[in-house]
Amino acid sequence: MIHTSLALPIDRRFFLRQLSAGAIGLICVSGHRGSALAADESRLLVHSKAPMNAEPPLPDLVRSWVTPVESFFIRSHGNTPEINADSFRLSLEGMVEHPLTLSLAELGRFEQHAVTATLTCAGNRRSEHSRVKPVKGVQWREGAIGNAKWGGARLSELLKKAGVRDSAKHVWFEGLDSVDDGGKTFAFGGSIPLEKALLERDAAPGALLATTMNDKPLTADHGFPVRTIVPGYIGARSVKWLSKIVVSDRPSPNHFVADVYKLVDEGTLLEVAENAPIYRMPLNSAICSPSAGTALKSGRVEVVGYALPPGVPGVSIRKVEVSGDAGRSWIEAKLTSPASEFCWQLWSAEITANSATKELIVRAIDSRGEVQPETVRWNAKGYLFNAWHHVPVN
Numbered sequence: 001m002i003h004t005s006l007a008l009p010i011d012r013r014f015f016l017r018q019l020s021a022g023a024i025g026l027i028c029v030s031g032h033r034g035s036a037l038a039a040d041e042s043r044l045l046v047h048s049k050a051p052m053n054a055e056p057p058l059p060d061l062v063r064s065w066v067t068p069v070e071s072f073f074i075r076s077h078g079n080t081p082e083i084n085a086d087s088f089r090l091s092l093e094g095m096v097e098h099p100l101t102l103s104l105a106e107l108g109r110f111e112q113h114a115v116t117a118t119l120t121c122a123g124n125r126r127s128e129h130s131r132v133k134p135v136k137g138v139q140w141r142e143g144a145i146g147n148a149k150w151g152g153a154r155l156s157e158l159l160k161k162a163g164v165r166d167s168a169k170h171v172w173f174e175g176l177d178s179v180d181d182g183g184k185t186f187a188f189g190g191s192i193p194l195e196k197a198l199l200e201r202d203a204a205p206g207a208l209l210a211t212t213m214n215d216k217p218l219t220a221d222h223g224f225p226v227r228t229i230v231p232g233y234i235g236a237r238s239v240k241w242l243s244k245i246v247v248s249d250r251p252s253p254n255h256f257v258a259d260v261y262k263l264v265d266e267g268t269l270l271e272v273a274e275n276a277p278i279y280r281m282p283l284n285s286a287i288c289s290p291s292a293g294t295a296l297k298s299g300r301v302e303v304v305g306y307a308l309p310p311g312v313p314g315v316s317i318r319k320v321e322v323s324g325d326a327g328r329s330w331i332e333a334k335l336t337s338p339a340s341e342f343c344w345q346l347w348s349a350e351i352t353a354n355s356a357t358k359e360l361i362v363r364a365i366d367s368r369g370e371v372q373p374e375t376v377r378w379n380a381k382g383y384l385f386n387a388w389h390h391v392p393v394n
C-alpha cells in the first residue's frame with residue numbers, strides 16, 4: 001500500500017521533489033524580502049517562495065516545546081506585505097455600537113496577555129492524503145505546525161469596547177496581503193463564531209490580537225505588525241497582517257471561509273456551498289525522529305514526536321503510544337512537555353528494534369479517552385489528515 005519511493009530517506013525525497021518542481025529543497029528563508037532572520041538562522045524546507053510556504057525538517061521541530069521562529073512553518077497564500085507601523089491602523093466595524101480605528105500605540109494600551117498556543121495548518125500532512133490519491137496544494141509533510149508564545153490584546157476586550165449588537169454571531173478578519181485566485185485579487189480573510197471570540201480564560205482566550213511571537217515583534221512572514229491567534233482552530237483563522245475586523249450575523253464571505261477551508265469529497269460548487277467552514281483542529285500526532293528511511297540498528301531506539309489535542313476547550317493529551325510491530329503491541333511514550341489544551345505535547349518512547357522492524361507507528365489518546373483514528377477519509381482539498389502516523393524504517 002505504501003509507495004516504494006518511501007524507502008528513500010525523507011529529506012532526500014523531499015529534495016528530489018523540489019528539484020523536479022523547479023524549486024530549491026533546503027534554502028534560507030532569510031533571503032525573502034521582509035524576513036528578520038539572519039542568513040544562517042532559518043532552517044526551513046521551502047515548498048514555494050512566492051507565496052512563501054516552508055516547514056522545518058522534522059527532527060528540528062521537536063527540539064523544544066516552544067518553537068523558535070526560525071523553525072516555525074510559514075504558510076502564505078499571497079505576498080508578504082510591507083507595512084509601515086506608524087501609519088498602520090486596525091479597524092473594527094459592522095454590528096457594533098462604536099466602530100474603532102486603532103493605531104499600534106492604541107492597541108498597546110489594551111491589557112496585554114501572553115498565550116502559548118500551537119498553530120497548525122489545516123493542510124498539515126497533506127502529502128499523506130496525496131499518497132492515497134493526489135490532492136492539489138502545498139504538499140505539507142508533518143511540519144506545518146509550531147508552538148509559540150504569543151503576546152497582545154484580547155479580541156474580546158476590543159469587542160467589549162466597541163459594544164457588540166445582540167444580533168451578532170460571527171467575527172470576520174481581513175489581512176493586508178493580496179491573493180490571486182481564479183483571475184481575481186483580494187485580501188486573505190478568516191472568520192470565527194462570536195462565542196469563541198468572547199472566551200476570556202487566561203490560558204486560552206478565544207482570540208488574541210498578537211503583536212509578539214516568542215517575546216519579539218512578529219516577523220514580516222508571520223504577520224507583522226498584528227495577527228489573530230485563535231487557539232485550537234485551523235491556522236487559516238489566525239489571520240496575519242490583520243487590518244480589519246467586522247462583526248456580523250454570518251460567517252465571512254471571504255473566499256477562504258466561504259469556499260476554501262471545507263471538508264469535501266469531490267469539491268463541486270454545490271458540495272462546497274453546502275458544507276460549513278472548518279474551525280477546530282482534530283486530535284493528531286506524528287513521529288519526528290527517526291526520519292523515514294532511517295536504517296535502525298537492532299536494540300533500543302529513541303522515538304520522538306509531537307501530539308496535538310483536539311481544539312476542544314479543556315481537552316489535553318492523556319497518552320501517546322508507539323508501535324514497532326504494525327500495531328500488535330504498543331509502548332506508552334513519556335510525555336516530555338506540559339499538558340495543556342490548545343498546545344501540542346512532545347513525547348519520547350524507547351522501542352526495541354530488530355530485523356523485523358519495518359515501520360514505526362504513533363497514535364495519541366486525549367483526556368476524554370478518544371483515540372486518534374487509524375485511518376481517515378480522503379478529502380478533495382487534503383485537510384485535517386490525522387490518521388496514525390507511519391514511518392517506514394529499514
Ligand SMILES: Nc1nc2c(c(=O)[nH]1)N[C@H]1C(S)=C(S)[C@@H](COP(=O)(O)O)O[C@H]1N2
Binds near residue numbers: 078122
Ligand atoms: N493574511 C493572511 N493570513 C494568513 C494566511 C495568509 O495567507 N494570509 N495564511 C493562513 C494559514 S493557511 C495558516 S496555516 C497560518 C500560518 O501562519 P504562519 O505563516 O505564521 O505559520 O496563517 C494564516 N493566516
Ligand SMILES: [Mo]
Binds near residue numbers: 075120121123235
Ligand atoms: Mo493553513
